[in-house]
Amino acid sequence: MEILISQLFAGLSLGSVLLLAAVGLSLTFGQMGVINMAHGEFIMAGAYTAFTVQQILGSAGWSLLASIPVAFLVGGALGLILEIALLRHMYHRPLDTLLVTFGVSLILQQLARDIFGAPSVDVRLPELLSGPVTIMGTPVPAARVFILVLTVLVVAGLSLVMNKSSLGRRTRAVVQSRDLAEASGISSRRTDALTFFVGSGLAGVAGVAITLIGSTSPTLGTTYIVDAFLVVVAGGIGQIRGAVIAAAGLGLLQVFFEFGTTASIAKVIVLVIVVAFLQIRPQGIVATRTRGLA
């Protein structure tokens, strides 16, 4: 029983980290069709933001609280610059955005290496989060509980924004028809920029969370980006709900298979499952327009 709960928790915890890393992507990739490989580096930037804030403030607790909004702004600003300088001109070439943003991610990684050095750095945990807490008689790391809660808050907040606010309505309108939205007076440029700002900002927040469970290095982003994309692909385009289910599923599967085998084999099995899943529900299908194929 204790093993089951701790495994279950480990799976959900991994899922929540994946989701935090992927939720911004499900906005920018899912809603806008931009494949932003630099999203991982925005996460990395968020992590280094947490590190820097802690260097300045000193106190682990206050700096954690302060670095969440700061990292959101840092990630968002990076995303905004990327959108305005490059992606804005490439919405009709989604595959090429992938490679362009890969170039950006190379540059950001090297920047981090030149500023902070190649060896990894550690962010101190606040006292409160460093020990275990007991859930249903099972001790689990408090930092992971914190991440789980943070993820729930972020996702709930984002769904609220997407469903209730004017940004959400405008985003959905632009996704459905750029031209129609423009014609009804929605500036698709401003909506794109704002959506990208929010999506990238969430990457920054994910970065802060990740400092709580591991050390920070310039290649931090590459560890998460592939899995984050898998979550979005398996979850379905533009579906925050889908991303939640996919992240939880992938997290649980990974932990489940790790239990019987090793982490690396589990990773391969999970990938095979995603490919098999796409056999049943191929999200890649672009619905064929029957009156014309062009």
Next chain:
Amino acid sequence: MSAAAPSTPSTSTTPTPAGTRTLPAVTEGAGVWTTGPRGALLGLGVGAILLLVVAPMTLSGFGLDLLGRYLCMAMVAVGIGLVWGRGGMLAMGQGVYFGLGAYIMAMHMTLADTTLEGESIPTFMRQNGVDRLPELWGIVQHPVVAVAAVVLVPTGVAGLLGWAIFSRRVKGAYFAILSQALAAAFAVLIIGQPVLTNGSNGLSNFHSLFGWDLSDSTNRTILFLVVAAVLLTMLAVTWQLYRSRFGELLVAVRDQEERVRFLGYDPALVKTVAYMIAALFAAIGGALFVPVVGIISPADIGVVPSIAFLIGVAIGGRATWLGPVLGSIAVSFAGTQLASVFPSFWVYFQGLLFILVIGFLPGGLASVTGFLRRRKTSETIEMEVTR
């Protein structure tokens, strides 16, 4: 077969003059380096003279090894040009096939060296506390089996995976992401099995290839010549492929996959075949990389090296015949030159290349001359009009 086409429509149907339209550079199948038979022979001939005669005569042993390494990487690029440039499939995980070929070859060579030294299992395995040779290794002990595995395993994997993905019409970004995830999983798998693969250290320190001493300089020159000949053969094959009906069909699938379906072809089959050929080229490149460079490790095959293969292809012109090879060699060369002098500058430069070439010159350098030529013709037309 219906014998005759129906009667000719009345003469009043003389078609209206074709409207002029400039096609975007990317979709152009042809660039400056796509050539007719004479041009292709010329290109292959010049390449053969440079690689098979000039290079061995002028370069030092070190220089030749370095060039051999570039040529192995260029083999991956030829395949990427085929699937990405002609087939429109952004294969971001070619490192997997490169790695499969390389590791099969490296396992065979390690085993051969071990036998020569009179040992029963490789040193790294002993260090990992293994005393019996794993079965996976035993398979590739025979050179013929090893070579067959280099060809069959990667093409088999590519065939299965390609068919699973393409027949469900998963395409575009989804295919790209899956292929990238494949590269990530493969690297993780290699690192995670230190007993079988020596983990992140990789396999290295090879002394012989099929009984030939690799430290002998004549043998190394012969090895280089083999590598060069293989690359030239691949170029000849792709040249024929591009002008063949299969090549035309592939472009048709890239541009209008659904329409091809209504001509009775299965686009998934066309795409899978192209993907398998690209995997084969990458695997051969990997297998030759091992004796030439002397080491293979997960650092050469993961997500980042897999994407790095793409930049040379993009610079040279993804849809052209020679562009991918030339671009790949140029990038490899620039990489070694710059990285040895200013390591961090090279990374910035590489990043900038991706941004500038893909963002602003999607047809690659090949499209620059095409662009200039087009501008020239439009200027001539304008002149004629004003006259």
Next chain:
Amino acid sequence: MNRDHRPSYLEIRNLRVVFDRFVAVDGVDLRVDQGDLRFLIGPNGAGKTTTIDAVTALAPAQGSINHNGHELVGRKTHKIVRYGVGRTFQTASVFEDLTVVQNLDIAAGLRRRMRDMVRSRRGVSPRIQEVLEAIGLTDHQETKAGVLSHGQKQWLEIGMLIVQDATVLLLDEPVAGMSQDERDATGDLLAALAERHVVIVVEHDMEFLRKYAQSVTVMAAGKIVAEGTVAEVQASPLVQEIYLGAAGTKSLEEARVDAQLVGLDPDAVTADSAPEGAKN
């Protein structure tokens, strides 16, 4: 044309197409034989294109679709094409980056052997030459299809159908956007093709229909409401009701257009003057 020289046919029985609970085609029975030139007409949303889609497996079909003894329901698109069913689309879709000859060559290549696939094309086969003549594109054979005019692209599509050895030709609005001369040429071409093929044309252009249709099937709301010669269909009270009686539920403009579509006097719909040139 059939290999064993028996006339070709396409027989649809009790065809139903349902999208999420919306019934787009509801129990259609339709048989068209070689030698007939069948026009399929009806108001917007009647299910004409959906019927064609069902035949080519683009829409989920229930029921039976039989071509020369082959059941098509449940087969994949490219298999159906291999049984000899070819179609065009409302928006001409040709391979814009390939030349006219390359387009035709790909269409003709269906039954090519592996060995021929890796070979390059040498010259232009007599068969493709013939079709180039028929579709009036001989002078443009090396032109990239992307720069052809709209009408020329439509012809190229029809040419592709011919060389791919289709025995059933499904044409979705083949003359939309064509000039009068181009329409006539297309009509002559279709009439000639109908002798050797099963031809079904979805069309809104009534002038074109009256000139070239040998028989007409009228669809409305997913069902077939009338079938016969042009005169028979025009005289059918049911057809008149569908086109005229709907005036209350749709705008006058639409009703008038629909009325003109079946060749009725648009003035019967309203006292207003007849709309001019409402063709599409």
